[in-house]
Amino acid sequence: MHRIKTLLLLLALLLAPLTASAAGHEASKPGEIDMESYIFGHISDAYEWHITTINGHHISIPLPCIVIDDGLHVFLSNHIEDNGYTLNEEGKLINAATGRRPIDISITKNAFSLILSSILLVVLVLCTARWYKRHDAMKEAPRGFAGLMEMLITMVVNDIIKEGVGKDYEKYAPYLLTAFFFIFLNNLLGIVPFFPGGANLTGNIAVTLFLAVCTFLAVNLFGNKHYYKDIFWPEVPAWLKVPLPLMPLIEIIGMFTKPFSLMVRLFANILAGHIMLLGVVAVIFLTAELGPALNGSMTVIAVIFGVFMDILELLVAFIQAYVFTMLSSVFIGLSRQEPEHEKQLETTK
Amino acid sequence: MSLITPDFGLLFWMTLIFGIVFFVLAKFGFPMITGMVKKRSDSIEQSLREAEEARKTLKELAAEQKKLIEEARKEQARILNEAAANGDKIVHDACEQAKIQTNAMIEKAREEIRIEQETARRQIADEVAGLAIEVAEKLVRGHLNTAEKQSALIDRMIEEARASHNPVN
Numbered sequence: 001m002h003r004i005k006t007l008l009l010l011l012a013l014l015l016a017p018l019t020a021s022a023a024g025h026e027a028s029k030p031g032e033i034d035m036e037s038y039i040f041g042h043i044s045d046a047y048e049w050h051i052t053t054i055n056g057h058h059i060s061i062p063l064p065c066i067v068i069d070d071g072l073h074v075f076l077s078n079h080i081e082d083n084g085y086t087l088n089e090e091g092k093l094i095n096a097a098t099g100r101r102p103i104d105i106s107i108t109k110n111a112f113s114l115i116l117s118s119i120l121l122v123v124l125v126l127c128t129a130r131w132y133k134r135h136d137a138m139k140e141a142p143r144g145f146a147g148l149m150e151m152l153i154t155m156v157v158n159d160i161i162k163e164g165v166g167k168d169y170e171k172y173a174p175y176l177l178t179a180f181f182f183i184f185l186n187n188l189l190g191i192v193p194f195f196p197g198g199a200n201l202t203g204n205i206a207v208t209l210f211l212a213v214c215t216f217l218a219v220n221l222f223g224n225k226h227y228y229k230d231i232f233w234p235e236v237p238a239w240l241k242v243p244l245p246l247m248p249l250i251e252i253i254g255m256f257t258k259p260f261s262l263m264v265r266l267f268a269n270i271l272a273g274h275i276m277l278l279g280v281v282a283v284i285f286l287t288a289e290l291g292p293a294l295n296g297s298m299t300v301i302a303v304i305f306g307v308f309m310d311i312l313e314l315l316v317a318f319i320q321a322y323v324f325t326m327l328s329s330v331f332i333g334l335s336r337q338e339p340e341h342e343k344q345l346e347t348t349k
Numbered sequence: 350m351s352l353i354t355p356d357f358g359l360l361f362w363m364t365l366i367f368g369i370v371f372f373v374l375a376k377f378g379f380p381m382i383t384g385m386v387k388k389r390s391d392s393i394e395q396s397l398r399e400a401e402e403a404r405k406t407l408k409e410l411a412a413e414q415k416k417l418i419e420e421a422r423k424e425q426a427r428i429l430n431e432a433a434a435n436g437d438k439i440v441h442d443a444c445e446q447a448k449i450q451t452n453a454m455i456e457k458a459r460e461e462i463r464i465e466q467e468t469a470r471r472q473i474a475d476e477v478a479g480l481a482i483e484v485a486e487k488l489v490r491g492h493l494n495t496a497e498k499q500s501a502l503i504d505r506m507i508e509e510a511r512a513s514h515n516p517v518n
Binding site: 040090106110129132133138149174205210214271 | 371
């Protein structure tokens with residue numbers, strides 16, 4: 001699955017310059033679609049939540065901008081110009097007078113989506129927890145939504161966390177469960193094409209970076225002596241570590257590449273899925289000028305392929321949450337492993 | 350490219366909000382659910398174990414019951430046999446007792462008959478003696494109807510008495 005996604009991403013990246021240049025070439029004509037801004041408008045962050053466009057009139061929800069630039073400034077995104085700010089070519093807020101970027105903690109589209117999905121997540125989990133308060137769990141199992149949540153939680157705990165972390169897995173279960181449900185819920189919301197879904201949250205590098213850092217901390221803050229010995233004084237021939245600490249260097253790089261791969265994997269998979277979906281939908285508009293026959297047939301193909309992609313994305317939403325949690329568990333488990341092979345060596349001697 | 354540059358603002362909100370979500374869920378959400386699920390699975394496991402034990406106990410009880418019934422049946426047979434033997438003995442004893450009593454009665458009857466016989470014999474003897482005396486009287490009267498005959502007898506008797514007093518002569 002992951003390999004397929006990577007291939008698709010590569011394909012999309014290869015085709016991107018072609019479509020972009022073609023779009024850029026024709027963007028001068030009025031009524032043409034600018035593919036680059038169309039796709040990137042959907043997958044990148046924004047200061048407002050664009051709902052739809054009717055007759056060239058944009059309908060969007062203005063979101064609060066919060067900037068710290070010689071003092072705290074708070075204003076709605078439809079009053080950016082009134083407050084002496086403007087957007088640069090990357091779509092970020094800059095001071096109109098100085099052209100510098102202020103400290104920008106605006107509630108952007110992604111931040112707003114983050115707030116909504118987090119509230120939803122807390123409500124979902126607490127509702128499930130409330131079921132257990134109100135019922136005697138010794139006598140009955142939950143049905144309906146609480147039953148579904150219980151099944152998911154039990155699956156994550158037993159199949160992922162317990163397998164990966166090993167003993168005292170209960171200490172890490174809350175973080176890993178939170179990460180799983182956070183990623184899963186936001187992946188699902190990312191597929192929903194209209195408000196309040198559609199924000200590309202888990203396909204945003206800041207979000208995956210934060211999650212990867214959390215895992216990095218969980219792995220390295222609670223790593224045992226054996227784990228650190230393996231990094232700084234691994235069991236390899238002495239020349240690999242004495243004059244030049246070759247192996248320790250590689251191990252230290254490994255410490256960082258593990259969470260880095262977590263970050264890039266989630267980000268790239270979700271982003272690629274969104275780009276593919278947008279590309280499939282864009283086919284309908286790109287073929288509009290080729291005549292009704294071709295446009296109609298391409299529309300049918302695009303819709304069928306779009307449905308297929310959507311189902312695939314549902315699968316990916318789950319798989320990526322699963323993979324992130326599983327790898328985090330495995331990394332945590334590795335950092336807490338007792339040196340078993342040494343004990344075995346001692347006993348065989 | 351802005352896509353692969355982490356945005357500070359979003360990172361800030363992510364840290365804050367994910368932190369809050371994690372705190373809330375780790376405190377009030379997941380441990381509660383996983384704890385209860387674990388409790389329930391433990392209780393199910395225990396129930397299964399208890400059911401297994403109960404089944405074993407039931408089996409043992411059934412075996413014990415069977416054994417008890419077998420024992421009771423043996424006891425019954427033994428008691429029946431004993432009762433039969435007892436009955437025989439009682440009948441036998443009664444017979445014996447009856448025989449002894451009969452014998453005793455027969456013996457007593459015989460004794461009585463003997464005593465009666467004795468009494469009868471004595472009476473007969475008395476009567477015979479009376480009769481003999483009467484006969485003798487009549488005879489004597491007939492012999493001694495004269496005076497000389499009487500004096501002759503007296504003389505003879507005196508003679509006899511002398512002879513019996515002086516056996517040395």
